[in-house]
Amino acid sequence: MKHLLNLFEKLRPGFEKDGKFAAFKPVFDAAEHVFFAPSTRTKHLPHVRDPLDVKRFMSIVILALMPVEIAAVYFFGLRIVLMIAVSYIAGGAVEVLFAIIRKEQINEGFLVTGFIFPLILPPTLPLWMVAVGIVFGVVVGKELFGGTGRNLFNPALVGRCFLALSYPAAMSAVWLSPGTGFVGRAFQYVDATDVQAITSATPLILAKQGQLAGLSDLFLGRIAGSAGETSALAILLGGLLLLISRVANWRPVVGILGSFAILGAVLHYVRPDSFGPVLWHLFAGGLLFGAFYMATDPVTSPITNGGRWVYGILIGVATVLIRNLTGYVEGVMFAILLGNICAPVIDEVVIRFRLWRLRDER
Amino acid sequence: MKFKGGYNIAIEGRPSSDVKTLPEPEALYLPLRTSRFAFSDVCVEDGRRVKLGEVLAKDPENYSVPLLAPRAGLVRLRTAENHIVLEDIATAPQHLHLAEETAPHIARQMGSSGILCHKLLTLGAWQFFYDAYSGSLPEPFRIPQAIIVSTASCEPFLARGDVQIRRELQAFSKGLEYLQSLLEYQPIYLVVPDIESDFAWQLRENVRGYAWIRIVEIPLVYPNDNFTILARNLGLKPENGPVWALRTEGVLAVDRALTASEPCTARIISIGGPAVKTAEHLETVYGYPLNKIVDSYVSETDVRIISGGVFTGSTIEAKQLGLDSECSGLTVLPEATEREFLAFAHPGWRKRSYGKWCFLSALRGEFQEIPTTAVQGEERACISCNFCEEVCPAGIMPHLIHKYLYNDDLDEAERARVDLCVGCGLCSFVCPSKIELAAQFADAQGRIRREPRPSEERGKHHSEEATL
Numbered sequence: 001m002k003h004l005l006n007l008f009e010k011l012r013p014g015f016e017k018d019g020k021f022a023a024f025k026p027v028f029d030a031a032e033h034v035f036f037a038p039s040t041r042t043k044h045l046p047h048v049r050d051p052l053d054v055k056r057f058m059s060i061v062i063l064a065l066m067p068v069e070i071a072a073v074y075f076f077g078l079r080i081v082l083m084i085a086v087s088y089i090a091g092g093a094v095e096v097l098f099a100i101i102r103k104e105q106i107n108e109g110f111l112v113t114g115f116i117f118p119l120i121l122p123p124t125l126p127l128w129m130v131a132v133g134i135v136f137g138v139v140v141g142k143e144l145f146g147g148t149g150r151n152l153f154n155p156a157l158v159g160r161c162f163l164a165l166s167y168p169a170a171m172s173a174v175w176l177s178p179g180t181g182f183v184g185r186a187f188q189y190v191d192a193t194d195v196q197a198i199t200s201a202t203p204l205i206l207a208k209q210g211q212l213a214g215l216s217d218l219f220l221g222r223i224a225g226s227a228g229e230t231s232a233l234a235i236l237l238g239g240l241l242l243l244i245s246r247v248a249n250w251r252p253v254v255g256i257l258g259s260f261a262i263l264g265a266v267l268h269y270v271r272p273d274s275f276g277p278v279l280w281h282l283f284a285g286g287l288l289f290g291a292f293y294m295a296t297d298p299v300t301s302p303i304t305n306g307g308r309w310v311y312g313i314l315i316g317v318a319t320v321l322i323r324n325l326t327g328y329v330e331g332v333m334f335a336i337l338l339g340n341i342c343a344p345v346i347d348e349v350v351i352r353f354r355l356w357r358l359r360d361e362r
Numbered sequence: 363m364k365f366k367g368g369y370n371i372a373i374e375g376r377p378s379s380d381v382k383t384l385p386e387p388e389a390l391y392l393p394l395r396t397s398r399f400a401f402s403d404v405c406v407e408d409g410r411r412v413k414l415g416e417v418l419a420k421d422p423e424n425y426s427v428p429l430l431a432p433r434a435g436l437v438r439l440r441t442a443e444n445h446i447v448l449e450d451i452a453t454a455p456q457h458l459h460l461a462e463e464t465a466p467h468i469a470r471q472m473g474s475s476g477i478l479c480h481k482l483l484t485l486g487a488w489q490f491f492y493d494a495y496s497g498s499l500p501e502p503f504r505i506p507q508a509i510i511v512s513t514a515s516c517e518p519f520l521a522r523g524d525v526q527i528r529r530e531l532q533a534f535s536k537g538l539e540y541l542q543s544l545l546e547y548q549p550i551y552l553v554v555p556d557i558e559s560d561f562a563w564q565l566r567e568n569v570r571g572y573a574w575i576r577i578v579e580i581p582l583v584y585p586n587d588n589f590t591i592l593a594r595n596l597g598l599k600p601e602n603g604p605v606w607a608l609r610t611e612g613v614l615a616v617d618r619a620l621t622a623s624e625p626c627t628a629r630i631i632s633i634g635g636p637a638v639k640t641a642e643h644l645e646t647v648y649g650y651p652l653n654k655i656v657d658s659y660v661s662e663t664d665v666r667i668i669s670g671g672v673f674t675g676s677t678i679e680a681k682q683l684g685l686d687s688e689c690s691g692l693t694v695l696p697e698a699t700e701r702e703f704l705a706f707a708h709p710g711w712r713k714r715s716y717g718k719w720c721f722l723s724a725l726r727g728e729f730q731e732i733p734t735t736a737v738q739g740e741e742r743a744c745i746s747c748n749f750c751e752e753v754c755p756a757g758i759m760p761h762l763i764h765k766y767l768y769n770d771d772l773d774e775a776e777r778a779r780v781d782l783c784v785g786c787g788l789c790s791f792v793c794p795s796k797i798e799l800a801a802q803f804a805d806a807q808g809r810i811r812r813e814p815r816p817s818e819e820r821g822k823h824h825s826e827e828a829t830l
Contacts, residue, residue, distance in 0.1 A: 037705035039698045040737040044801035046673040046787035051713040052794045053739025055706035149743025245719035303746040358779050
């Protein structure tokens with residue numbers, strides 16, 4: 001530990017203002033601060049600060065993604081790990097590049113984006129598509145808006161949306177059948193060339209043709225689908241950690257799932273042939289993953305609590321309608337992007353209202 | 363009474379209720395600057411022997427509040443910069459025969475309350491009064507719409523009201539009676555913690571039958587004892603006149619000045635924090651040499667000594683030699699030195715956070731933290747986690763105001779009511795992005811007060827155009 005600290009001290013002059021590698025200061029800082037937290041002292045009031053920082057915040061998100069990651073590897077094999085590595089390397093390069101250009105610190109938020117992105121892709125997607133998708137997502141979805149904290153859309157969803165529109169066949173017709181047994185596919189590497197393992201349909205596609213997968217398979221995740229979205233159990237476990245640690249706000253989650261359940265139940269009651277049973281739909285597709293991990297992204301969701309409810313309900317309702325009434329079998333991605341677009345407007349209304357209520361305070 | 367936001371932290375070194383008297387000093391160092399006052403008008407010359415209670419200096423900006431000699435001694439003006447030093451302290455108290463200074467015209471005009479007010483001012487008790495809204499010294503010789511007396515202290519660590527009253531319960535009720543005599547019919551709100559204890563019961567018994575006292579129970583959550591927050595929650599509007607606020611020590615000072623006609627130079631202060639040996643209360647006078655206190659109480663060398671609590675207190679700099687007249691407690695924090703290895707991956711058994719389940723300490727019961735002056739992270743863009751809004755006692759949206767100020771949009775920040783910020787510092791405390799929210803708001807408030815607002819000017823312009 002001491003040697004490592006000494007190494008950083010020795011390398012530091014090279015990255016200072018007149019050093020040879022001055023341009024790479026953000027990289028140096030990021031590397032140093034990963035290992036050694038800075039011992040900055042408070043200059044302003046208050047004199048003490050809460051121990052929670054953004055690094056910890058993001059580590060909790062990564063920790064909460066672990067059950068999903070484990071489930072993904074169990075059902076779809078080691079390729080998922082490779083996809084995450086590709087996503088990290090390709091997206092990380094973009095992140096570093098922009099940090100150097102802007103002379104800003106490298107932001108931890110990318111670690112979450114790069115981790116989530118492969119989990120919302122089909123498990124056999126070619127690796128180059130993973131790279132293209134994350135690069136597009138980070139550049140267009142985030143950096144063009146000014147970087148983390150200023151982006152309008154969830155970068156991972158922008159990347160996925162781009163892939164879904166550019167490579168519809170690879171993104172919606174090639175799925176992997178899940179592993180079974182004690183070890184599942186945990187020690188296998190399966191890609192699209194393994195014809196036997198490939199299936200062309202997810203439960204939501206089959207449901208359009210009148211075939212409903214078993215509820216327990218849906219709950220555990222023994223179904224075809226995007227890498228991380230299949231296991232409701234794993235998502236609920238990780239989601240619980242997100243909610244109790246208050247890293248994710250509970251309001252969008254409850255808003256989405258609540259409005260989805262209520263509207264879905266009513267529509268199923270009225271027209272059972274065009275709307276599927278509500279519990280089945282809750283566990284199918286990317287709804288849970290989207291609700292817990294994507295819609296709760298604090299940057300792209302409204303910043304007011306009232307706004308978070310509206311946002312959640314909007315996404316829940318949009319998902320029900322897109323899934324059941326349009327040609328698309330899955331609606332979560334579009335619903336959340338729609339929510340992202342509306343978030344600033346929702347906020348504006350809520351803020352106006354709150355400031356109106358504060359007008360007489362002295 | 364309903365409070366918004368608020369959050370308690372538990373840090374090590376909470377002062378016990380023991381009160382220890384400090385040994386008589388050899389010399390006193392009286393700082394000429396305190397957080398509210400600048401005693402620029404020095405009334406004594408170098409080398410003069412003064413008696414206890416004699417006026418050493420006055421603050422011309424603040425209704426000429428005096429700096430009184432806490433002991434009899436020899437005045438030295440040039441020994442230390444910005445200090446009046448009293449040497450050769452007399453051990454036996456020599457009381458000053460108060461020359462019956464004639465009260466100013468305005469005081470006489472007001473009758474008895476004016477005379478009392480004048481006495482408070484000249485005997486140094488007026489300095490314990492605060493304007494509930496601005497925190498500054500209120501204007502004397504004016505009748506406020508209400509007085510708030512707070513016996514609660516929620517900030518770690520300020521001198522606790524119960525410790526101060528316990529010794530002088532009678533004096534406290536007497537002080538309240540005097541306060542009432544400054545008023546016509548206006549109420550006195552006595553703020554007490556909503557806890558059951560013998561002492562609370564005793565206090566309530568003592569003021570029973572005082573119809574003009576309204577007891578207000580508050581939960582002991584920081585910053586519920588903040589005067590502005592209390593005044594707002596009591597529905598006292600600034601347009602209806604000033605609100606005076608004082609703490610326990612203020613009431614005791616009123617009693618001392620008006621019953622015994624003695625100068626108010628003695629104080630009970632707290633000393634606490636993770637870097638003190640024994641955290642307790644001290645009976646002392648202002649001007650007491652700081653190094654004497656530090657030597658006998660502080661256990662570490664690299665420390666920050668704070669006058670006041672960890673949220674709102676101010677750092678005592680090396681050039682300040684004695685306790686200032688406004689200090690209500692000393693909090694000693696170790697300075698941050700350690701660079702934690704892989705901090706984000708630590709289990710966090712000893713770190714308590716507002717985001718409770720982000721650290722394993724959530725599995726522990728109550729425990730006291732040992733915080734340092736570390737920022738504990740790097741500054742990042744706001745991630746809209748909403749923690750600041752949840753803890754804000756003023757009901758504003760700190761993250762939103764931060765975004766406006768980040769874009770240098772003072773008008774929007776004003777519309778978002780940055781003026782309601784009471785400076786409790788909780789938003790900066792909880793912020794995981796380590797944004798200096800409270801400091802930014804204080805700065806914005808200052809700019810709004812100082813500058814002629816462009817919006818107003820624009821408005822004026824418009825109306826001028828309209829008349830043209």
